[in-house]
Amino acid sequence: xxxxxxxxxxxxxxxxxxxxxxxxxxxxxxxxxxxxxxxxxxxxxxxxxxxxxxxxxxxxxxxxxxxxxxxxxxxxxxxxxxxxxxxxxxxxxxxxxxxxxxxxxxxxxxxxxxxxxxxxxxxxxxxxxxxxxxxxxxxxxxxxxxxxxxxxxxxxxxxxxxxxxxxxxxxxxxxxxxxxxxxxxxxxxxxxxxxxxxxxxxxxxxxxxxxxxxxxxxxxxxxxxxxxxxxxxxxxxxxxxxxxxxxxxxxxxxxxxxxxxxxxxxxxxxxxxxxxxxxxxxxxxxxxxxxxxxxxxxxxxxxxxxxxxxxxxxxxxxxxxxxxxxxxxxxxxxxxxxxxxxxxxxxxxxxxxxxxxxxxxxxxxxxxxxxxxxxxxxxxxxxxxxxxxxxxxxxxxxxxxxxxxxxxxxxxxxxxxxxxxxxxxxxxxxxx
Amino acid sequence: xxxxxxxxxxxxxxxxxxxxxxxxxxxxxxxxxxxxxxxxxxxxxxxxxxxxxxxxxxxxxxxxxxxxxxxxxxxxxxxxxxxxxxxxxxxxxxxxxxxxxxxxxxxxxxxxxxxxxxxxxxxxxxxxxxxxxxxxxxxxxxxxxxxxxxxxxxxxxxxxxxxxxxxxxxxxxxxxxxxxxxxxxxxxxxxxxxxxxxxxxxxxxxxxxxxxxxxxxxxxxxxxxxxxxxxxxxxxxxxxxxxxxxxxxxxxxxxxxxxxxxxxxxxxxxxxxxxxxxxxxxxxxxxxxx
Numbered sequence: 129x130x131x132x133x134x135x136x137x138x139x140x141x142x143x144x145x146x147x148x149x150x151x152x153x154x155x156x157x158x159x160x161x162x163x164x165x166x167x168x169x170x171x172x173x174x175x176x177x178x179x180x181x182x183x184x185x186x187x188x189x190x191x192x193x194x195x196x197x198x199x200x201x202x203x204x205x206x207x208x209x210x211x212x213x214x215x216x217x218x219x220x221x222x223x224x225x226x227x228x229x230x231x232x233x234x235x236x237x238x239x240x241x242x243x244x245x246x247x248x249x250x251x252x253x254x255x256x257x258x259x260x261x262x263x264x265x266x267x268x269x270x271x272x273x274x275x276x277x278x279x280x281x282x283x284x285x286x287x288x289x290x291x292x293x294x295x296x297x298x299x300x301x302x303x304x305x306x307x308x309x310x311x312x313x314x315x316x317x318x319x320x321x322x323x324x325x326x327x328x329x330x331x332x333x334x335x336x337x338x339x340x341x342x343x344x345x346x347x348x349x350x351x352x353x354x355x356x357x358x359x360x361x362x363x364x365x366x367x368x369x370x371x372x373x374x375x376x377x378x379x380x381x382x383x384x385x386x387x388x389x390x391x392x393x394x395x396x397x398x399x400x401x402x403x404x405x406x407x408x409x410x411x412x413x414x415x416x417x418x419x420x421x422x423x424x425x426x427x428x429x430x431x432x433x434x435x436x437x438x439x440x441x442x443x444x445x446x447x448x449x450x451x452x453x454x455x456x457x458x459x460x461x462x463x464x465x466x467x468x469x470x471x472x473x474x475x476x477x478x479x480x481x482x483x484x485x486x487x488x489x490x491x492x493x494x495x496x497x498x499x500x501x502x503x504x505x506x507x508x509x510x511x512x513x514x515x516x517x518x519x520x521x522x523x524x525x526x527x528x529x530x531x532x533x534x535x536x537x538x539x540x541x542x543x544x545x546x547x548x549x550x551x552x553x554x555x556x557x558x559x560x
Numbered sequence: 561x562x563x564x565x566x567x568x569x570x571x572x573x574x575x576x577x578x579x580x581x582x583x584x585x586x587x588x589x590x591x592x593x594x595x596x597x598x599x600x601x602x603x604x605x606x607x608x609x610x611x612x613x614x615x616x617x618x619x620x621x622x623x624x625x626x627x628x629x630x631x632x633x634x635x636x637x638x639x640x641x642x643x644x645x646x647x648x649x650x651x652x653x654x655x656x657x658x659x660x661x662x663x664x665x666x667x668x669x670x671x672x673x674x675x676x677x678x679x680x681x682x683x684x685x686x687x688x689x690x691x692x693x694x695x696x697x698x699x700x701x702x703x704x705x706x707x708x709x710x711x712x713x714x715x716x717x718x719x720x721x722x723x724x725x726x727x728x729x730x731x732x733x734x735x736x737x738x739x740x741x742x743x744x745x746x747x748x749x750x751x752x753x754x755x756x757x758x759x760x761x762x763x764x765x766x767x768x769x770x771x772x773x774x775x776x777x778x779x780x781x782x783x784x785x786x787x788x789x790x791x792x793x794x795x796x797x798x799x800x801x802x803x804x805x806x807x808x809x810x811x812x813x814x815x816x817x818x819x820x821x822x823x824x825x826x827x828x829x830x831x832x833x834x835x836x837x838x839x840x841x842x843x844x845x846x847x848x849x850x
Contacts, residue, residue: 131578139584143848169759223691225847226586233580238691246689249611251618256611263607264690 131235133316133347134198134221138230141191141216141371190216192371193230198349200235203342205362205379206351207386209426213371214351218242218318221349236315236347239266243320245305250294254285254304257293261308275311282337283307303330310337317341320351335360353423355383355416356483359439380413380439387416387424405513410442410449412502415518420487429525430494430534430542436466436486440504442511446478449506453486458497463541494539495524591840598693605700612675612704627708628715631663638663642780651782651813657716657723661810662779662803664716668709669741669799670770672702676749677766680757684850694843695836698753702746709738720810730809737805740821740828744798747831754835754842757850778803782813783820795823798831 191213198204206214219225221232222240247264248257258279262272280289283304285296293301319338335357342348342361352358358365358379365382367374369389375382417425418437428434438451450469456462466486468475475484502517503510524533527542534542598605617623635656642648643655650658676698680687683697720727756762777799783791794800795817801824804817 135580219847220584223582223584224688226844227584228586231583231585233583235578235580237581240691242689247686249615251615252611256614260607260611263604264686264692266604266690266692269603 131200132197132233133200133202133235134349135233136194136196136221136230137232139191139194139217139220139227139232140189140229141213141220141225142187142228143190145186145188189371191220191227194368194371194373195230196366196373196376198347200347201345202364203348203350203362205358205365205382206349206368207353207355207358207365207383208368208374211370212368214368215242215320216371217368218320218349218351222318234316237266238316238318239312239314240318241265241309241312241320242318244302244309248293248301248305251292253292254280254283254289254296257304258308261305262311265309265312266314267312271313279304279307279311282310282333299327299330306330306334310334310341314346316347316349318349321353354421355387355424355439356422356437359383359483384414387414405515406503406505406510408512409444409509410440410446410504410506410511412451412504412512412514412517413439413441415439415453415500415502417520418485422483422485427523428491428520429523430491431525431527431529432491434488434491436488436500438484438486438502439482440478440484440512441481442478443480446480447476447506449475449478449504449511451484451486452503452505454501454503455493456499456501457540458499463493463498490527491522491525492527492542493522494534494542495522497521587844589841590837591843593695593836593840594693598695598699601692601696604692605696605703608696608700609703609706612701613707616704624707624711627711631660631667631712632715634663634667635660638780648781649785651784651807653725653807653811653813654723657719657725657811658782658807659780660716660719661806662777664709664712665738665741665802665806666774666777666779666799667712668705668738669745669802670774671708672705672742672745673749673752673770674766675701675705676746677752677756677762679749680753680846681760681763681850687850688847694846695750695839698749698839699746702742702749716810725811727810728808728812730812733805733809737802737809737821740798740805740825741802743832744802744824744828747828747833747835750832750835750839754839754846757842757846773797773799782807783817792819792823795820796827798824798828800824801828 194213194217206217208214216225218240219242220227221234222238222242224240224242245261247261249260252260258276259269259272263269280286283300283306285300285304288296288300293304296304338348338350338357338361348361350358350362362379364377365379366376367382367386367389374389375385415436415438417428418435419425420433420435422435422437424437425432425434436453438453440446450467452468453466454462455464455466466488468484468486478484498520499516500518500520501513501515503513505511524535526532527534528544617626620626622629638659639656643650643659648655679698679701680694682701686692687694687697752762752766776797778785778794783794783800783804786794801817801821804813805821807813808817
């Protein structure tokens, strides 16, 4: 059971990013250079050396000495910021591009989903695209035929199966594309951020399907920015930063580390210096700011739509819980409180482990630093109280939608307002 | 999950030594062609060719008729200017059918060459996102031209009936001659498509080259204009062998092109093999550069 499925040893990938080209000195030199260059390039080309960008010195290591092992049947998450090397890692492992150094051994048939709908052709019908896309992803024709009905049903496009996909709505398009991909059954599956497609209901379905895949004993490497998905699906997680492995380990620990790294180091120490209260029978594990799709935000701006995501875990059934978040400014004054019992979100019973999101329409905070205190109670007892659970900086944003950023010198909070000249205002006599 | 040597090693002695399905590591120099793998991906080859065929004439008014119009009207123009005006000899065969019998394989070759040269760049999104043997791409782009060839060939048969020309028994060689055209266009196409990834100059050079190549091939004129040994040496252009072979097999031109075809075949196979190795050598850069 614990046979290795993927063994990665010092895998490194260098990219040439161009940029610094030696400046020509004189016209004569540049002319000579211009005439010689094609010949030199042609010579290199015939020798099979990379030319063009490779001549330029500027390079980056998209992956640097990455080593890890994945056992058969393990579902491993890969997280990190944009440009951390997550996608490059999957590309190298799926043989799309070669590593510059190092090596990886892969035991088993690999299917990779780096994009939903690769190779879909606009002019072809849904039916034709299922076959084409299936073949591109490495399915055999017989296999596609066997799963055809299942794919169509999953995508919910029965009626439009013989319509060219160019007439599909974007939702139908991604549903079909994901449906084909989801029915791929290799021994090792490499998945890059394909869960974030379609509407909320379909995303849930996708997540469920991925969960099935994960439970079916297949080895999965999953890249995602969706911490909820990573947490739900992966037992182990790799955290990459600038091409290097920062940490590998238990998913909640690694996620916490990643989220902390998104903000200042100061925040991290603040989070570690926990001032916790409450019975502890249920705990808030982490808090982060996210888009309304749940993707962590590295930066928030005044007026931006923001969701505060709270990850919790409970030892007792969570009946009628109330989450409270209090926002403090940098000098410790409470500004406002978000209280789940005061708004329409009445949680009756929550799963023992999960996430709740507090969606803010338009962040009414000016550009400054803030701290959040979080608490969780169930009406019977205070389960958790976390002072300084989280801190964040709001950047100057376009709160009023005028294109002018609110820099936030004198304002504590922001309020929507309209200004006008009142021409027919009733005359008020102030004199008594 | 273990991080290199830091974490525990999973039962070293107990596990049987297994061969990895594949190993990812930097490659150096010339690579094996790995045709076995291309064969394993034959269904993808089929689906890509099928897609090209399906899509080619979508949203056109004349549709697949274009497959016929292209060689047919070239034939009409050739007949007028070269046949009527310039009075170019045609080995004793009516000039229209003389030129059309050459234009049918030529069109197959020229379209195959053009399409295969652009094939990798046109499939950039696939190459960047999915693994498969890259050779599949240019091969499928040439195969998709087979349907056009069949349509144009049917018109050729109709013309033969009209001009009262009976094919000879040599017609059995036709598939091999067609294969020769295919191998030539694939051989040159492999060179060009691999270069095209790096240098888009190829895209501009190919139409020009195809045009020049057409005049260097006995389509509008017979190769019998040349005396020996030049006519045999002419076979260094592999399309000379194909065209002369087509006329010999279908129209019964009495100049059997034996030695010419042998030279053409050798050159053609040489192009294919060298092209395939060059392609494989450049393959590692495709996904990063395209």
